[in-house]
Amino acid sequence: GAGVSQSPSNKVTEKGKDVELRCDPISGHTALYWYRQSLGQGLEFLIYFQGNSAPDKSGLPSDRFSAERTGGSVSTLTIQRTQQEDSAVYLCASSLGLASPYNEQFFGPGTRLTVL
Amino acid sequence: DAKTTQPPSMDCAEGRAANLPCNHSTISGNEYVYWYRQIHSQGPQYIIHGLKNNETNEMASLIITEDRKSSTLILPHATLRDTAVYYCIVRVISGGSYIPTFGRGTSLIVHP
Numbered sequence: 001g002a003g004v005s006q007s008p009s010n011k012v013t014e015k016g017k018d019v020e021l022r023c024d025p026i027s028g029h030t031a032l033y034w035y036r037q038s039l040g041q042g043l044e045f046l047i048y049f050q051g052n053s054a055p056d057k058s059g060l061p062s063d064r065f066s067a068e069r070t071g072g073s074v075s076t077l078t079i080q081r082t083q084q085e086d087s088a089v090y091l092c093a094s095s096l097g098l099a100s101p102y103n104e105q106f107f108g109p110g111t112r113l114t115v116l
Numbered sequence: 117d118a119k120t121t122q123p124p125s126m127d128c129a130e131g132r133a134a135n136l137p138c139n140h141s142t143i144s145g146n147e148y149v150y151w152y153r154q155i156h157s158q159g160p161q162y163i164i165h166g167l168k169n170n171e172t173n174e175m176a177s178l179i180i181t182e183d184r185k186s187s188t189l190i191l192p193h194a195t196l197r198d199t200a201v202y203y204c205i206v207r208v209i210s211g212g213s214y215i216p217t218f219g220r221g222t223s224l225i226v227h228p
Contacts, residue, residue: 004159035218042203043160043218056215091159104150105216107159 002026004108006092012114013082021077021111025094032075033105034067035091043091049075050097082115089113119143119206125223128198134191136222138204141185147207149180150216151189153200160203160218163189194226 005024013019025032034046046059049069060066064082069075079086089112093105121139128134140149148167152160164171164178166187171178177190191198203221 033215042220045215045217048215093159104162104165105152105160107161109159 004092004094004106006090006108006111008111009109010112010114012116014116015084016081018078018080019082019113021079021090021113023075023077023092023094023108025073025075025092026106027073028096029094029106030072030097031095031103032069033093033095034075034077035093036061036088037091037110038088046077079113082113084115087113087115119217120204120219122202122204122219122222124220125225127225127227128191128194130196130226130228131193134194134198134224134226136189136191136202136204136224137186138188139186140204140206143184143206149178149184149187150205150207151176151178152203152205152218153198154203154221155197155200163202194224196226196228198224199226200224 007022030051032049035043036046037043047054047057047067051072052069064080067077089110091107091110093107095103095105097103119142148165150165151163153163154160163175164173166178166180168180180187201221201223203218205216205218207216
């Protein structure tokens with residue numbers, strides 16, 4: 001079956017513009033996660049969804065970042081007024097659920113964002 | 117904060133066993149240890165997880181010490197394609213749910 005897909009694979013934008021990053025999780029996966037990975041760094045957790053709700057938004061770096069998920073499936077991460085420090089690979093993952101500690105995550109290929 | 121400590125880099129000869137250590141001294145009784153790896157320019161890939169017993173699958177073996185404060189991922193016969201960053205993670209609780217938190221991992225280089 002299809003894995004997690006993300007689009008676009010690459011995005012180059014100018015400082016100050018808004019960008020939208022999309023994630024299509026594996027069908028039937030109720031949990032969805034967004035991470036950010038800067039060059040040479042580990043994965044920075046941003047936000048997760050259980051269904052359509054995001055119980056914890058504290059991982060979002062600033063109020064320029066927002067995310068939504070509709071219909072319990074596709075999620076969109078929006079970055080407003082992009083800054084150069086937003087340049088990174090944005091990774092999405094999904095899993096069957098969250099409450100259990102043994103639900104493995106399946107990651108998408110990521111979106112490489114470059115802010116000029 | 118990541119709850120695990122790993123060496124930043126290791127190397128291994130092709131065909132040999134690669135043993136990747138991880139310290140998780142503050143792990144609590146109901147937290148699982150997970151291992152993922154990330155090959156260059158790809159998303160992380162699940163390898164294995166365990167609670168307190170040793171585990172083995174087609175990719176690797178996981179050895180967890182009796183006190184659960186450390187573990188070792190073993191790739192029994194490393195190949196060049198195993199060159200990747202390996203992440204040992206312990207799920208932390210956020211909003212009542214388990215959220216995998218990644219550190220910087222170990223960069224494993226398998227050489228001919």
